[in-house]
Amino acid sequence: MTHYLDKDLFTQVQKKPTRDAFGLATSAMGETDDRIVVLTADVSGSVRANWFADKFPDRFYNMGISEQNMVAVAAGMAREGLLPYVSTFGVFITGRCYDQVRVLLAYSNTNVKLVATHTGVTVGEDGVTHQMLEDVALMQTLPRMRVIVPCDTREAVKALTAVKEMEGPFYIRLGRQSAPLVTSEEAPFEIGKSLMLQDGEDVTVIANGVLVYEALMAAQILAEENISVRVLNMHTVKPLDHEALMAAALETGAFVTAEEHQCLGGLGSAVSVWSTQNKPVPVEMVGMKDQFGQSGKADELLDYYHLRAVDIAQAVRKVLKRK
């Protein structure tokens, strides 16, 4: 499975913002599918919607700073057979528009793809109002809504392309900052099917988003202590990959989850709920512990809130004692 990983990952890490994927994927898909329309709310450049707008001005809608209306308009367009990809910052697209997303997308079962950028603490200096850490919680509890958290730009392009083929609402979570390219071009992507990036026997680290890279680095640290770590890239939080979790529970007997999101309501919660109902194993969580972020540089914030490889390694040592 090493061919799933970027060839330079352990030597010279390349970085790219996952938000670039929105511009890349929509402007590529727009060539062959004229149902695709892109909507944004005065953040064209930030979410890379301008890449689509430059190629397809007739199918681009800048709705102004009115996110609730943007979501409602997208629902109306979807009812008419168009395929709206809607993008703005994570706080607004989920938090501000929650009621519209709930009623007009999930309950009404409309074919709208929500794409959030600027999620997590790594948004950085703008601080709490712009650091969305509860979006996965909000979205995964909505019936019919499916939730994807890609780990890098390559995977995000594949996710944005894959959701085009599935009817109904999706939430795809991207980030603002440059993140390591973890996966290779050849790595497969299937909605609801996690990617095992490294096999191991003692414990499974289940990560998504930018924490996948940290999980792989944690596995390297732990290898030196003769701890064998399986790393699962759980890009789809909903529906969860039950099969991979069952195999991991049976074969490694302990879980550590890692995400740039509140543990409560995020990937950690989803995995824990699965485990208690299917195959109880000890679970430790790396993520935000019921706390807001603050202003700072992305890297400083990852350190400060203990979202690093060393923190995942520490959680692994802790969970092994509970096995």
Next chain:
Amino acid sequence: MTNPDSRTLRVLKEKAHTLRVDCVRMVHQAKSGHIGGSLGLADIFAALFFKILQHDPSNPDWEGRDRFVLSNGHVAPILYASMAHTGYFPVEELMTLRKLNSRLQGHPSRTNLPGIEISTGSLGHGLGVAVGMALAARQKKASHRVYCSIGDGESQEGSIWEAALSAGHHQLDNLTVFMDRNFIQIDGNTEDILTMEPMADKWKAFRWHVIEANGNDFDDIFKAFDMAQNYKGKPSIILFRTKLGFPVSFMDGVSKWHGTPPKDEEAEKALQEIEAYYQGGNKA
């Protein structure tokens, strides 16, 4: 569309009467639901569903249909009665309103009932959806129109004004919105709770073509829809002056009848007054 001849007018008055009777029966049997707005809108809905809308109740997804969005979803009884009597589903089903496993949910549900364009009930959502449909129609170069019903109390929601800005900006003249301007919301008079006047000026300022009409007068109703359909370059809104519970005297201006179901004797009295109104010259 032309103004109705006397025969059509007679038919529409009979339809409006039937819709009103069914609304009272539906809400009465359900012991819950919104009767006041439903009755006040009966004439407009009769005109809309039996004459104005281009639709095919036997084929709810017909591509060429006019789209209709009920943004003030709580007046679902008048929508359901209109749909049943135009043939979307059997009239007997009306009496399942708000019951377990009914297709007639308390507020319209798209995934339950064919012919509902989008689920509504959370106020302030529908107008934005209608704007999306109108933009899509323009993009697809389709010639159907989009109609949207909103409430006056509902228009206290900010999302209504976001949608209004948007429709004005895009000059959506394929969109006709009508407001049930009865001045009543759950807690009382709209002007006491959160002043909405000058209502017409607000919409004009948002670049809309504004029409004011009596929502319980068929001549006025048809004239208003006709003006809206023929206006180019701006979306149109018809501010329909209506009376809560019309023509039931004891409901007029009483906010409790926004969302309270009638007790047995109240339902009886309401039906008597509705019958008297119909017989008293409104049979035409």
